[in-house]
Amino acid sequence: MIEVIDAERCTSCDICVNVCPTNVFDKTDGIPVIARQSDCQTCFLCELYCPEDALYVSPHADTPCPTDIVALRQTAVLGSYRRAVGWTDETRDLRGIDRSYLLFGH
Amino acid sequence: MTIHGRAELRTSPDGAVEFDADVLVIGGGPAGTWAAVSAAERGARVVLADKGFCGTSGATAAAGTGVWYVDPDPALREAAMANREKMGGYLQDRRWMARVLDQTFEDSNRLAAWGYPYPVDDSGKSQRNSLQGPEYMRLMRKRTKQAGVTILDHSPALELLVDDDGAVAGASGVRRQKHDGWTVRASAVVIATGGCAFLSKTLGSNVLTGDGYLMAAEVGAEFSSMEFSNPYAISPAFGSVTKTLFYGWATFSYEDGSVVPGAASKGGRSAIARALLQGPVYARLDKADVDVQRHMRASQPNFFLPFDRTGIDPFSERFPVTLRLEGTVRGTGGLRIVDDSCATSVPGLYAAGDAATRELICGGFTGGGSHNAAWAMSSGTWAGWGAAGYARQLGPARRRHLASAGTVAFRSRSRRPFEPAALAKAVQDEVYPYELNYFRHASRLEGALARLDAAWTDASAADAASKDDVLRARESAAMLATSRWMYRSALARHESRGMHRRDDHPDQDDRLRHYLTSGGLDEVWTAVRPHADISYAEAAE
Ligand SMILES: Cc1cc2nc3c(=O)[nH]c(=O)nc-3n(C[C@H](O)[C@H](O)[C@H](O)COP(=O)(O)OP(=O)(O)OC[C@H]3O[C@@H](n4cnc5c(N)ncnc54)[C@H](O)[C@@H]3O)c2cc1C
Ligand code: SF4
Ligand code: SF4
Numbered sequence: 165m166i167e168v169i170d171a172e173r174c175t176s177c178d179i180c181v182n183v184c185p186t187n188v189f190d191k192t193d194g195i196p197v198i199a200r201q202s203d204c205q206t207c208f209l210c211e212l213y214c215p216e217d218a219l220y221v222s223p224h225a226d227t228p229c230p231t232d233i234v235a236l237r238q239t240a241v242l243g244s245y246r247r248a249v250g251w252t253d254e255t256r257d258l259r260g261i262d263r264s265y266l267l268f269g270h
Numbered sequence: 271m272t273i274h275g276r277a278e279l280r281t282s283p284d285g286a287v288e289f290d291a292d293v294l295v296i297g298g299g300p301a302g303t304w305a306a307v308s309a310a311e312r313g314a315r316v317v318l319a320d321k322g323f324c325g326t327s328g329a330t331a332a333a334g335t336g337v338w339y340v341d342p343d344p345a346l347r348e349a350a351m352a353n354r355e356k357m358g359g360y361l362q363d364r365r366w367m368a369r370v371l372d373q374t375f376e377d378s379n380r381l382a383a384w385g386y387p388y389p390v391d392d393s394g395k396s397q398r399n400s401l402q403g404p405e406y407m408r409l410m411r412k413r414t415k416q417a418g419v420t421i422l423d424h425s426p427a428l429e430l431l432v433d434d435d436g437a438v439a440g441a442s443g444v445r446r447q448k449h450d451g452w453t454v455r456a457s458a459v460v461i462a463t464g465g466c467a468f469l470s471k472t473l474g475s476n477v478l479t480g481d482g483y484l485m486a487a488e489v490g491a492e493f494s495s496m497e498f499s500n501p502y503a504i505s506p507a508f509g510s511v512t513k514t515l516f517y518g519w520a521t522f523s524y525e526d527g528s529v530v531p532g533a534a535s536k537g538g539r540s541a542i543a544r545a546l547l548q549g550p551v552y553a554r555l556d557k558a559d560v561d562v563q564r565h566m567r568a569s570q571p572n573f574f575l576p577f578d579r580t581g582i583d584p585f586s587e588r589f590p591v592t593l594r595l596e597g598t599v600r601g602t603g604g605l606r607i608v609d610d611s612c613a614t615s616v617p618g619l620y621a622a623g624d625a626a627t628r629e630l631i632c633g634g635f636t637g638g639g640s641h642n643a644a645w646a647m648s649s650g651t652w653a654g655w656g657a658a659g660y661a662r663q664l665g666p667a668r669r670r671h672l673a674s675a676g677t678v679a680f681r682s683r684s685r686r687p688f689e690p691a692a693l694a695k696a697v698q699d700e701v702y703p704y705e706l707n708y709f710r711h712a713s714r715l716e717g718a719l720a721r722l723d724a725a726w727t728d729a730s731a732a733d734a735a736s737k738d739d740v741l742r743a744r745e746s747a748a749m750l751a752t753s754r755w756m757y758r759s760a761l762a763r764h765e766s767r768g769m770h771r772r773d774d775h776p777d778q779d780d781r782l783r784h785y786l787t788s789g790g791l792d793e794v795w796t797a798v799r800p801h802a803d804i805s806y807a808e809a810a811e
Contacts, residue, residue, distance in 0.1 A: 185322030185331070185477050187424060187446055205476035206510035207332035208575060212404050223576035225471045225510035241579065248571035249404060260387040263565035264400035268336060268640075270518045 165204040166221050167231040170242065171195055173218035180210040180219060201228060208245050217243030277315045277420045277454070286451035289420065291317045292661035293654070294440055294456035296427045296482060298324030299331065300643065301623025301650040302462030303410035304377065308654030309460075310417035314661055317454045318419050319443060321426035321463075321741075322477050325411035326404070328464050329599050329624070330643065332474025333513060334403035334570065338631075338644035339378050340371055347371055354641075358633020359767035360783055361495070363802050366630035369610070370641075373648035381406070384413055400569070401643065403474075425452055428744050429676030430459065430485045430619075438489055438618035439672050444741060455672065457661035458618050460653045461486055461605065465598035465624035466752040468701055469694060472503055472512040472594040473572075480598070482625045483605065483755075484748035488675045491614045491621075492606040492789045494799070495629040497759035497770045499601035499752075500707045501636045502543065502593035504535060507550070509576035512594050515639070516566055516573055519558040523588065525550050540771070543593055543704045552588040595702050600638035601769065602628040603756065606787060611656025612649050618660060622646070622653035629785060634768020677791065679735045679743035688732040690742035696725055697749045701756070711773040715761045722754050723794075730792065755788040762786055762796040 166188055169180075174195040181189040181196050185207065190199040206225040211217075220236055222229040236242055243252070250258030277291035293309040295302045298320035306318045320327055340350045351367045378398045382388055386409055388396045414421060424447045431440040431453070442453040466480030483493065503512035517535035522542055524530060530551060532541035545551045558566065563585055567574060577584045598604055605614050605621035607630070614621050623646040628637040631645055674680075679688055700718045701707050729750060735743035763786060765779040766772050785799040 181447075182423065183323045183326045185327035185474070187322070203476075205332075205471055205474065207326075207474045208572060209326040209332060209404065209474075213326070223506075223509045223511075223579045225508065227508075244578070245571060245575060248574075249402065251404075258568075259402075259405060260389050261568045262389045262397075262400050262402060264336060264515075264569040265389070265391065265397040266565050267515065267562070267569060268399065270515075 165201055165206055165224065165228055166198055166210065166219065167229060168220050168233045168236070169195055169198065170218040170220075170233050170237070173216040175216055177215065179213050179215065183213045184210050211243070211245050212249065212251055217246065275315055276418055277317045286453060287445070288452070289317050289454045291315045291454055291456045293458050293460065293657045294319070294454045295460045295462055295654070296441060297328070297462035297464060297623070297625065298411075298414070298421065299328030299462065299464055299623060300407070300410065300646040301625070301653075302460070303407070303414045304647050304650030305460045305462055305622050305654035305657070306414050306419045307417045308651045309658040310419050312655055312658035314658035316419045317422065317456070318414060319422040319425045319427055319441070319452065319454065321424070321481070323423045324414065324421050325407050327477050329474045329478065330401075330646070331403045331407040334406070334572070335401055335643035336515070336640045337374065337378065337399050337401055338371065338640040339374055339399045342372070342375060354635055355633070357768065358635040359778060361629055361633030361768065361785065361801060363630045365802070370631050370644050370648045373651055374644040377647040377651060381409070384409060399640070422452060426481065426741055427463075427485065428740065429674050429680065430489050431455065431672040432489055432675050433670040433672055436489070436617070438616055439670055441485070442674065446741065457664045458620065458657035460620040460622055460657050461625045462622045462650065462653070463625050465601065465604065466749060467597045467599045468595055468698055468749055470594045470596065470702070471510045472505070472596050472599065473510050475596065475599055478599055478624070479745035480748040480752035481745060482621075484744065484751050485675070486605055486614065486616070486619060486621070487751060487789060487791055488677055489616050489619065490789075491616045491619060492787050493603060493755050494606040494627040494785050494787050495634065496603035496755040496788050497763045497786060498629070498634040498768050499598045499603045499756045501596045501600040501638065501769055502539065502704070502708060503596050503600065504539070504542070504553070504591050505594055506576045507590035507592040511572055511576050512596070513570055513573045516555060516558070516570070517553060519555045519562065520553040521556050522591070523552045523554075525552070539593070540708065542591070543708050546593060547704055550590050553591045554586070554588045555584050556586070558585055593704070595707065597701070597752065599624055600636045600642065602632040602634060602637050603759070604628065610652065611659070612653040613656055620653040620657045622649040634770055636769060678730055678747040679732070679740060681734055683731055683733045686732050688729065688735040688739065688743045690735065690739055690746040693725065693729060693746040694749060697722070697746065697753050701753050708771070709773050710760055710771060712761060715757050719754065719757045719761065722750060722757065725750055726754065726792070751791060754794045758794045758796050759786045759788050
């Protein structure tokens with residue numbers, strides 16, 4: 165489930181509010197709030213669309229898992245999914261490396 | 271390409287938005303976006319309304335899909351069609367399989383032309399049998415907008431509108447971020463709301479609660495193959511990522527480390543279910559060599575999120591797994607299609623993607639893995655053309671007298687309040703358990719149906735849901751309605767075929783190679799329909 169918005173990185177662009185399919189966030193005057201965490205479907209898509217890598221979705225789908233954003237910043241996890249699918253400038257070559265055709269039919 | 275104008279916006283007295291359009295598409299996954307683009311390209315003014323955000327919402331956007339894309343070489347096509355016929359219980363229809371292969375080929379070529387970054391193999395060939403979900407659906411949103419379609423995000427449809435003759439003529443719903451409503455008057459409507467996965471958190475599917483089925487049933491539409499709606503997908507026990515391809519390289523074990531006999535992702539999933547009834551089951555992808563591991567990481571980055579974020583190495587360490595119900599998302603039941611344009615049995619109403627039955631190309635076996643994705647784009651394309659053609663025939667929008675078709679959760683009843691969360695939980699309690707839904711038996715199905723029928727009587731007698739609750743109320747009612755078509759059909763099929771297995775009828779019965787139609791809300795019914803091969807054979811006699 166979505167756990168945190170990093171207040172230091174977030175620029176209040178509200179993209180996450182728009183793209184979350186289950187309407188988990190609410191707009192505010194400042195950074196969005198996680199208003200309905202229990203509606204989160206753990207799809208990780210808000211992370212892909214956040215231009216600042218300011219969101220963290222825990223992989224635990226059924227239970228909240230309080231997360232320390234300060235500790236997370238020390239790791240490479242913020243933005244890791246976005247980099248892996250090639251949605252950052254530095255990783256754009258990864259968009260065309262799908263090797264599923266070598267794995268189907270196993 | 272010519273754009274013949276956008277849907278016309280009006281504002282109604284109560285602040286809600288109103289549009290006049292030729293075609294309304296409900297749902298913005300692959301099926302809905304292909305339908306919207308195709309209808310717009312035929313000159314229709316199109317509105318597309320999605321519950322979430324068109325581009326991220328639905329099963330494909332979050333999960334990504336293998337695609338039933340086969341080069342137009344007769345031998346390859348023949349092999350592709352023959353491949354799953356046995357597993358599907360011989361309920362597929364060759365003519366439809368061939369059409370879908372042709373259309374999927376066309377649509378995939380268009381995706382390439384639009385800039386989808388298909389990978390190129392060592393021989394220089396573009397490989398087109400897989401689509402990355404976020405990438406594909408971001409592109410489809412862009413193309414939908416470019417086609418002149420008006421997209422309404424966070425705008426779930428709640429009920430259909432009908433004219434005095436009972437033809438479908440639009441829909442209305444809420445704008446959940448603006449706290450008001452919308453109405454679209456349209457000559458034709460395409461239902462592309464996906465399947466129903468009962469809020470099981472299988473990847474990307476909690477927006478898929480069968481809403482389109484409920485709306486369609488309220489105007490009298492029929493369903494088909496609803497008994498084939500019990501696929502369960504493997505995921506880490508704690509996680510949502512139900513991507514199952516890589517479990518083909520897994521060994522499954524009990525708590526004590528001993529191997530679960532017969533357990534496999536393909537052809538041995540029931541052994542996993544039986545083992546889960548006894549206690550925890552673990553997996554380790556220990557059959558993947560380093561090359562395969564590398565290809566896996568490149569191909570499905572989302573598969574690894576649950577592992578990388580919990581510090582598990584899935585190739586060398588065991589992790590607990592579970593099976594999440596996917597209902598009609600990777601099942602094959604849905605709205606019955608009556609002709610090549612994906613029309614339903616109700617005038618003005620079309621269905622595409624998981625909202626429609628996939629029996630024509632999958633039979634009774636899951637459409638996951640490739641067929642569903644091919645069906646979503648093909649049926650979407652046809653439904654868009656069909657709806658645009660119907661709208662053109664109807665002529666310039668007359669101001670028809672329209673009525674709202676919604677029933678449950680809309681009617682004032684004084685007796686008791688509608689409780690969406692409790693109802694959703696009650697449905698889940700009947701459809702999740704493996705002993706009820708995976709391994710079926712008449713006595714257990716009858717018990718579940720009696721409880722579900724009682725829940726329907728209850729929900730029908732409950733008061734209209736409040737404005738804040740109405741979406742949840744309609745979703746839970748749609749799950750309930752879906753479960754009843756599903757189990758009533760399961761009870762009516764006295765054999766095991768495809769994914770439908772009956773402990774009390776363990777074998778396939780050659781005399782029962784037919785489809786089951788179902789429908790109804792207060793009274794749920796089923797009926798037998800012959801398979802095309804058999805009707806042709808009889809006609810020739
Ligand atoms: C984990 C997973 C992996 C899969 N892998 C494969 C695969 O490899 N190959 C394959 O062929 N298939 C696969 N499938 C199945 C495939 O994803 C679906 O068949 C496909 O997404 C169907 O497309 P669709 O457009 O009909 O529905 P969806 O993509 O589910 O889209 C439905 C849309 O309708 C919207 N909606 C729902 N209710 C309403 C409402 N009331 N009002 C407005 N909008 C509404 C939703 O928000 C959503 O955007 C997989 C499914 C899952 C869950
Ligand atoms: S998308 Fe990222 S930067 Fe934008 S509001 Fe959301 S968290 Fe902040
Ligand atoms: S993980 Fe998905 S459902 Fe959860 S907040 Fe992010 S976008 Fe929304």
